[in-house]
Amino acid sequence: MTQDDATPPRRTRRGSGAVTLHDVAKLAGVAPITASRALNTPAQVSADVRQKVADAVARTGYVPNLLAGGLASRRSRLVAAVVPTISGPVFLETVQSLTEALAHRGYQLMLGQAGYGGTREDALLEAIIGRRPDGIVLTGILHSAEGRRRLLGSGIPVVETWDLTPTPIDMLVGFSHVEVGRAVAAFLQSKGRHRFGVVAGDDERAKRRVDAFVAATRALGLPEVAVVLVPAPTTLKSGRQALARLMARPGGRDAVGGDVAAPVAATRTRRSAARRGDPAPGEPALPRDIDAVFCSSDLLALGVLTEARVMGLRVPQDLAVVGFGDLEFAADLAPALTTVHIKGAEIGRQAAQFIVDRAEGRAVDPRVIDIGFSIVEREST
Amino acid sequence: MTQDDATPPRRTRRGSGAVTLHDVAKLAGVAPITASRALNTPAQVSADVRQKVADAVARTGYVPNLLAGGLASRRSRLVAAVVPTISGPVFLETVQSLTEALAHRGYQLMLGQAGYGGTREDALLEAIIGRRPDGIVLTGILHSAEGRRRLLGSGIPVVETWDLTPTPIDMLVGFSHVEVGRAVAAFLQSKGRHRFGVVAGDDERAKRRVDAFVAATRALGLPEVAVVLVPAPTTLKSGRQALARLMARPGGRDAVGGDVAAPVAATRTRRSAARRGDPAPGEPALPRDIDAVFCSSDLLALGVLTEARVMGLRVPQDLAVVGFGDLEFAADLAPALTTVHIKGAEIGRQAAQFIVDRAEGRAVDPRVIDIGFSIVEREST
DNA sequence: GTGAAAGCGCTAACAC
DNA sequence: GTGTTAGCGCTTTCAC
Numbered sequence: 001m002t003q004d005d006a007t008p009p010r011r012t013r014r015g016s017g018a019v020t021l022h023d024v025a026k027l028a029g030v031a032p033i034t035a036s037r038a039l040n041t042p043a044q045v046s047a048d049v050r051q052k053v054a055d056a057v058a059r060t061g062y063v064p065n066l067l068a069g070g071l072a073s074r075r076s077r078l079v080a081a082v083v084p085t086i087s088g089p090v091f092l093e094t095v096q097s098l099t100e101a102l103a104h105r106g107y108q109l110m111l112g113q114a115g116y117g118g119t120r121e122d123a124l125l126e127a128i129i130g131r132r133p134d135g136i137v138l139t140g141i142l143h144s145a146e147g148r149r150r151l152l153g154s155g156i157p158v159v160e161t162w163d164l165t166p167t168p169i170d171m172l173v174g175f176s177h178v179e180v181g182r183a184v185a186a187f188l189q190s191k192g193r194h195r196f197g198v199v200a201g202d203d204e205r206a207k208r209r210v211d212a213f214v215a216a217t218r219a220l221g222l223p224e225v226a227v228v229l230v231p232a233p234t235t236l237k238s239g240r241q242a243l244a245r246l247m248a249r250p251g252g253r254d255a256v257g258g259d260v261a262a263p264v265a266a267t268r269t270r271r272s273a274a275r276r277g278d279p280a281p282g283e284p285a286l287p288r289d290i291d292a293v294f295c296s297s298d299l300l301a302l303g304v305l306t307e308a309r310v311m312g313l314r315v316p317q318d319l320a321v322v323g324f325g326d327l328e329f330a331a332d333l334a335p336a337l338t339t340v341h342i343k344g345a346e347i348g349r350q351a352a353q354f355i356v357d358r359a360e361g362r363a364v365d366p367r368v369i370d371i372g373f374s375i376v377e378r379e380s381t
Numbered sequence: 382m383t384q385d386d387a388t389p390p391r392r393t394r395r396g397s398g399a400v401t402l403h404d405v406a407k408l409a410g411v412a413p414i415t416a417s418r419a420l421n422t423p424a425q426v427s428a429d430v431r432q433k434v435a436d437a438v439a440r441t442g443y444v445p446n447l448l449a450g451g452l453a454s455r456r457s458r459l460v461a462a463v464v465p466t467i468s469g470p471v472f473l474e475t476v477q478s479l480t481e482a483l484a485h486r487g488y489q490l491m492l493g494q495a496g497y498g499g500t501r502e503d504a505l506l507e508a509i510i511g512r513r514p515d516g517i518v519l520t521g522i523l524h525s526a527e528g529r530r531r532l533l534g535s536g537i538p539v540v541e542t543w544d545l546t547p548t549p550i551d552m553l554v555g556f557s558h559v560e561v562g563r564a565v566a567a568f569l570q571s572k573g574r575h576r577f578g579v580v581a582g583d584d585e586r587a588k589r590r591v592d593a594f595v596a597a598t599r600a601l602g603l604p605e606v607a608v609v610l611v612p613a614p615t616t617l618k619s620g621r622q623a624l625a626r627l628m629a630r631p632g633g634r635d636a637v638g639g640d641v642a643a644p645v646a647a648t649r650t651r652r653s654a655a656r657r658g659d660p661a662p663g664e665p666a667l668p669r670d671i672d673a674v675f676c677s678s679d680l681l682a683l684g685v686l687t688e689a690r691v692m693g694l695r696v697p698q699d700l701a702v703v704g705f706g707d708l709e710f711a712a713d714l715a716p717a718l719t720t721v722h723i724k725g726a727e728i729g730r731q732a733a734q735f736i737v738d739r740a741e742g743r744a745v746d747p748r749v750i751d752i753g754f755s756i757v758e759r760e761s762t
Numbered sequence: 763g764t765g766a767a768a769g770c771g772c773t774a775a776c777a778c
Numbered sequence: 779g780t781g782t783t784a785g786c787g788c789t790t791t792c793a794c
Contacts, residue, residue: 016455018536020771031781036773046779061534066511067452068771071786074397076448078491078512086477089470096467099494103501108508110459111492113480120484127489130447131459153442155399236710303713310715329617332684334691401787412765417789427763449787452770 019060027056080110080128081137088233090325091139097348105356116232121147129154135355157358159351173350173369177205181212184294187375193292196225199242200296201232239303298323298330320381335379342373400441408437461491461509462518469614471706472520478729486737497613510535516736538739540732554731554750558586562593565675568756574673577606580623581677582613620684679704679711701762716760723754
C-alpha cells in the first residue's frame, strides 16, 4: 500500500502513492486551488473548469483526503457520539438517525462507548477531542467534572441528549425524566391502581424517573412503592427476576434486595431479610398487593410480562405493566405494552441540526429543546 | 471557540488557538520533535525529557491533534465499520466489541450504515475512504461491484464479517450460512419433526440459510417447506404476521404471499391466492401440518412464539421454534428459545485484531477465520 | 539521545 | 474567475 513507484528514493518524503488534488489539477490544466474550488465551491468556478476537473477526477479515481482538508480548514466534518453502551437499545434509534442525518450533510459519525461506570470516560474524551470533531453528542450524563472541563475547554460544540439538565454544557435536546416519573404515577392512578411496584435499572436517569415516581405517589397519598433496582443495562432476565422478587417479598412495603443478577439494591424503605418465595411456575403467586409495575425499560417490562405469565398472573387484570422507550416490539407483544414513548429519532435529527448549524457558522437559536414524551396506552394497563 | 488571542491579526494564517506540540516543546525546553517522541515513543527519550514533557502537557492541557498526526504519519488510527443498519440487533454485539477492542488499542471507530438496499453504499464508501482509515470492517455483503473495486484500489485493509465468501476482498471472519441452514434442518429432524415452515428476512444471508435449509429437507426426503419472507430488518411484528400467514395457508405446501408488512414474497412452491384465515385470538387455529418453524432472527422467533400463544398453539408440543442469533433475551423467554448461537463479540474482537496487526505492520497469517456456530437447544424444541 | 529541515495534502488569505 | 503563497500541526528523514 505504501509502495514507492519507479522514482528512486530521495532525501525528501514520498507520498502515499495515492492520487492527490495536485494530480487532478495537473490533468485538468489548472492550479490546485482551482481544482479544490471546483469540487468544494463549484459556484466560484467556470463551467468549463468544473467540467475539466470532473473529468480528471473520474479518470484518476481521486478521493479527497479529508484528513488533510480538515487540518487545513479546521473543519473535520466528523461528529462524535458518546453512548453508555450501544447495546442498550434505547439509544439505538437516536444513533441511527444521527448517523443518517449527518451522512446526508457530508458528516461522519464516530462512536464511543463510555460504559455505565464512567471510568473510561476521560480516555474516551481525550481520544475524541484529539480528532477535533465538529461536534460531540452526549447521551446521558457526563460523570466526571474533569470531563466537563475538558469539553468546555476544547471549544467543540456539544449537544447533550436524552435529558434536561439545569446547567447544560452547551446545547441540549431531551426531556424531563422527573416529568416522566410523575406522569406515569398519575396515569396509573387514573387507571384505578394504587399499590405500585417499580423495576428499574440503576443508571442515573432511570433513578431520577423512579424518584419522581415515588415522590408523586406519596403526594397522591398512595401506599409506599416497592422498588427493585437491577444493574444497567437492563435485560429481560433481570425483569423476570425482579418481578419474582417483588411478588415474593414478605410485607407489602419492602423492596427486597438480593442476588437478582448482581448488585440489586433495596432503596428507600427499611431493608428486610431477603426471603425468596420462589413460587413454582404454574402455581400462581397471588400478588399480595401490588397491582401495577413501572419498568425503566421495555426490555425489563417484557421480562415482567413473561414472568407474570409464568406465575399465572393476568395482565392487566391482576397486574398492570408500564414500560419505557416504546421500542419497536412494544406494540406487538401480547398483551401489547403500555409504555412511555420518546422520539429517539427526532432527538438524533435535532442534534445533527444543532451541530451542523454551528459548524457552518449559523447561530443556534434556542440552545435547549424539550422534546417531551407521551404515554402510549395499550393492553397491559 | 476560534478566538484569536492578544496578537494582532497578520497576513499569515492564525492557528485555532489550541495548545500545540510546539507550545509544549517550548515549555519543556526541547525541540518539537523531541516532545513528539516523548509522547509517542518514550523509550527513545531520556527520563529527564520525558518528565519535563509530561509536566508541560499537564500544565497546558495539551491534546494531540490526531488529524495532523494522521496526515503526517499516514496512520489515522481510525477504523470504519459498515453495517446494513445499526438497529438490527444482530450486529450490535459485534460493533460493541469492535469498538471496545479498538479503543483499547488507541483506535477509534467510525460507523456507517449502508442500508439493506445498497443505494447509499457508494457514497458511504467514498466518505469512508476519504478519511484514510487504517481498516474497514464490513458486516454483510458489499452489493456493488464498483464498491469492491474502490475498496481494493484504496489499499485499505478490509475485514468482511458474518459470512464466509469464496472470494474475500482481503481478510474475513465469519461462518457458513449454508451450514447453518443444513444443521438446523438436521436438528429439527432429529427432534422428530418433519413438516417445516420458515419465516425469514429477505436479506442476502438469511436467504442463503433458507435455501440451504430447504435443500437439506429435500435431501432428507421431507415434505416441501413453507417459506414466508418478510422485509429486513426483521421485527416481532412481522414474525407474528408471518406465523398467522403460515398457519392460515390453504394446502400444506404453499408459501403464501401477501401484505404481511410490505413486500412479502412467496418463494419456491406454487403460489396460491392469499387467503387470510385470521383466527380470532383464543380460538386456536390448529396447524394442519407444520410442526416446526425456523426463523431467521430471534426477534422473528419471539413474534412467532407470541403469535403461537395467542393462537393457542403450544410450544414445543404443537410447534417447535428455532431462532437465529441467540440474542440476550432468547434464553429467558418462556418457553426459552432454541436458537443458533453466533459469537458476535468474538467476531468483533478478531476483526479488530486483524486490522491492528495490519496497521502495525505485522503479517496476518490466516486471512480467513471460520468462527463457526452452534445450535443452543432450549425449551422451544 | 536530540535536532533541523522538509514535507503529509489540503485550503485560507490575498492578489490580479 | 483564477493563481500565488503560506501555512494547518504533526512526523519522517537524515544528521549530529
